[in-house]
Amino acid sequence: MNGRRETLTIGRYGKYGITLAVAREKLIDAKKLVDEGVSAAKEKKRAKAKTKSEGTFGELALRWLAESEMSDSTRDMRRHIVDRDLIPALGNYTLREVTGEDVR
Incomplete structure (x- = not known):
């Protein structure tokens, strides 16, 4: 984004995490966001903050x-x-x- 590299953690892989197919789908979605000029990492942080603000x-x-x-x-x-x-x-x-x- 803007000439800088960002790291996006998609999820934990393995028995208790996501499958490789799901990880690939999320990667494709993240690449689409980057192509639109939207930071996938920042969007993930915003979504996580919104979920936390909703309460337990x-x-x-x-x-x-x-x-x-x-x-x-x-x-x-x-x-x-x-x-x-x-x-x-x-x-x-x-x-x-x-x-x-x-x-x-």
């Missing part, structure tokens, strides 16, 4: 408990479930990382 599953669950209209007994029951089961298991994940199956 735990923060959103507590906000839902505080803002939802329900009776006190229902709120207490749901808070107990959230505190006992959901926050320890999923509390630090972003909302995009949590699926319905994870919650079930």
Whole structure:
């Protein structure tokens, strides 16, 4: 970009990472961005910052408990479930990382 070389980390390769085919697809996408004059590395940083600013599953669950209209007994029951089961298991994940199956 602008006569300078940038390094873009695509992801971890191997058993617990991405496949070579996925890495190649991401490389092609990054090259397209560079051809358009957009820094792929900066776009990745922006996307990561946006995801972090959205909050964690735990923060959103507590906000839902505080803002939802329900009776006190229902709120207490749901808070107990959230505190006992959901926050320890999923509390630090972003909302995009949590699926319905994870919650079930």
